[in-house]
Amino acid sequence: MAEGEKETRKRAGEYHGRLTFDPENNFHTDDDGNTVVTEDGGKTWRYASDDDDSHFDRYHQQFAGVDGTANRLAELSYEHGRERAEEMLREEQPHHFEPQEGDPHFAAGARSESGVVTHTRTTSVPDQKAATLTGHTDSTGWEGADA
Amino acid sequence: MHSLALPGVGEVESGFVVPKIELPNVKQIIVAHFMPTRFGAEVLWDELEKPERRFLDKFFKLGALKDRILMMAGSDANYLSKQLGDLAFGKTAYAGETTIYCGLWTAALDDTFAGNTTGEAAYTSYARLALTNNTTIFAAGSGTTTYSKSWPSDAAKNWPTSTGGSATVTYFGALNGNLGTSADKGLVWASVTSTAIASGDTPQLAQNAVTQTRD
Numbered sequence: 001m002a003e004g005e006k007e008t009r010k011r012a013g014e015y016h017g018r019l020t021f022d023p024e025n026n027f028h029t030d031d032d033g034n035t036v037v038t039e040d041g042g043k044t045w046r047y048a049s050d051d052d053d054s055h056f057d058r059y060h061q062q063f064a065g066v067d068g069t070a071n072r073l074a075e076l077s078y079e080h081g082r083e084r085a086e087e088m089l090r091e092e093q094p095h096h097f098e099p100q101e102g103d104p105h106f107a108a109g110a111r112s113e114s115g116v117v118t119h120t121r122t123t124s125v126p127d128q129k130a131a132t133l134t135g136h137t138d139s140t141g142w143e144g145a146d147a
Numbered sequence: 148m149h150s151l152a153l154p155g156v157g158e159v160e161s162g163f164v165v166p167k168i169e170l171p172n173v174k175q176i177i178v179a180h181f182m183p184t185r186f187g188a189e190v191l192w193d194e195l196e197k198p199e200r201r202f203l204d205k206f207f208k209l210g211a212l213k214d215r216i217l218m219m220a221g222s223d224a225n226y227l228s229k230q231l232g233d234l235a236f237g238k239t240a241y242a243g244e245t246t247i248y249c250g251l252w253t254a255a256l257d258d259t260f261a262g263n264t265t266g267e268a269a270y271t272s273y274a275r276l277a278l279t280n281n282t283t284i285f286a287a288g289s290g291t292t293t294y295s296k297s298w299p300s301d302a303a304k305n306w307p308t309s310t311g312g313s314a315t316v317t318y319f320g321a322l323n324g325n326l327g328t329s330a331d332k333g334l335v336w337a338s339v340t341s342t343a344i345a346s347g348d349t350p351q352l353a354q355n356a357v358t359q360t361r362d
Contacts, residue, residue: 018274018325018326018327019272019274019307020248020274020275020276020277020325021274021275021276021277021305021306021307022277023276023277023278023304023305023306024279026305028272028274028307029277031325038272038310041271041272041310041311042271042272042310042311055272055307055308056305056307056308056349058308059272059308059309059310059347060308060347060349061308061347061348061349062347062348062349063305063348063349063350063351064342064343064344064348064349064350064351065340065342065350065351065353066251066306066316066319066339066340066342066350066351066352066356067339067340067342067353067356068220068221068319068337068338068339068340068356068357068358069220069337069338069339069340070220070221070337070338070358071340071356072340093338093340093341095255095317095318095338095341096220096338097220098255099254099255103254103255103266104254104265104266105254105255105257105266106255120255120257
C-alpha cells in the first residue's frame with residue numbers, strides 16, 4: 001500500500017456515528033475510512049455499496065468558495081491602497097478584525113495577552129479540559145487562566 | 148537632498164523628489180499611498196540606502212502602527228506552536244499528523260481553538276474534510292526570507308454538499324482529529340470571507356487557497 005493511502009474495508013448496514021468527508025472520492029466516511037451515504041438528505045446513513053453515487057453527485061447544485069479574508073484584503077489593497085482597503089474590509093468583513101456582537105467569543109473591551117483591545121474572550125481552554133481528560137495518574141488540574 | 152518631517156518620526160532625509168507633472172487632457176492616475184510592510188522591507192532591504200533603512204526602522208517601531216501591521220486574521224494554533232518549538236529546541240519528537248481535518252466555523256477562532264470550540268458549522272451532512280498529510284496535498288513552499296506554503300497543492304477540495312439547514316461560515320480551522328472534543332488539537336486557523344451555505348451548496352477550498360507564511 002502506498003504511503004498515505006487509506007485502507008477501505010467494505011461494510012454493510014446502517015451507520016450511526018461521527019462523519020468525516022473524503023474529498024478524493026466525495027463520500028462521507030466513518031472513523032475507519034469506510035464510505036457511508038444518505039438517501040434522505042442526511043436523516044439516516046448506511047454503508048455505501050460499489051454502485052452508490054457519491055454525496056457530491058447526489059446533492060451538489062453550486063459551489064460556495066471558502067476564501068481567506070487576508071486574500072480579500074490583498075485584493076482591495078492592490079486596487080485602493082492598504083489604508084483604504086482596511087476601511088473597506090472593516091465594512092465588508094468586520095469579523096476579519098475582531099469577533100462581532102452575537103459571537104460567543106465577543107467581549108467588549110477584552111484585551112489580548114499583549115494588551116491590545118481585541119474584544120475577544122476565550123470560551124474554551126483546551127489544556128484545562130485536557131487536564132481532566134488525560135490518563136495521567138498525577139493529573140491535579142489546571143493552574144492556568146480561567147475558562 | 149531634501150528632508151521630510153513625519154509625525155512621530157522626526158525629520159527624515161529623502162534621496163530624491165519627483166516633481167508633480169501635469170499633462171493636459173490626460174486622466175489623472177490615482178496611485179495608492181505607499182504603505183511599507185515588514186515583508187516588503189525585508190525583500191528590499193539590501194537595495195535600500197542607509198537613510199531609507201533608518202526611516203523604515205523608525206516607521207516600524209511606531210507603537211500604534213506596529214499593532215496594525217502585525218494584525219492578522221489567521222495563525223498557528225497553540226498546539227502547533229508548541230510542537231514546532233519543542234522539536235526545534237530540545238528535539239522533542241513531532242512526526243506531524245497522519246490526517247489533517249479541516250472544519251468550518253460560524254464564530255470566531257483564535258489560537259486556543261480545539262475540536263470542541265463552539266460555533267462549528269452544523270448544516271445537514273456537514274463533516275470535517277479529511278486531508279491525507281503528504282507532499283501531494285501539502286507541497287513544499289518557497290521563499291527564504293519569508294517561507295510561504297500554499298495548499299491544497301494538488302486540486303480544489305470540497306466539503307460535503309449541504310442537504311438542509313444553513314450556516315454562514317466566517318472561520319476555517321485545521322485540526323489533528325475528528326472526535327469533536329478537546330482531544331482534537333487546533334493546528335492553524337484563519338478568518339474567511341463571510342459565506343452563506345444553503346441547501347445544495349458545496350463549500351469548496353480552491354487549489355492553493357490557504358497560504359501560510361513564516362519569517
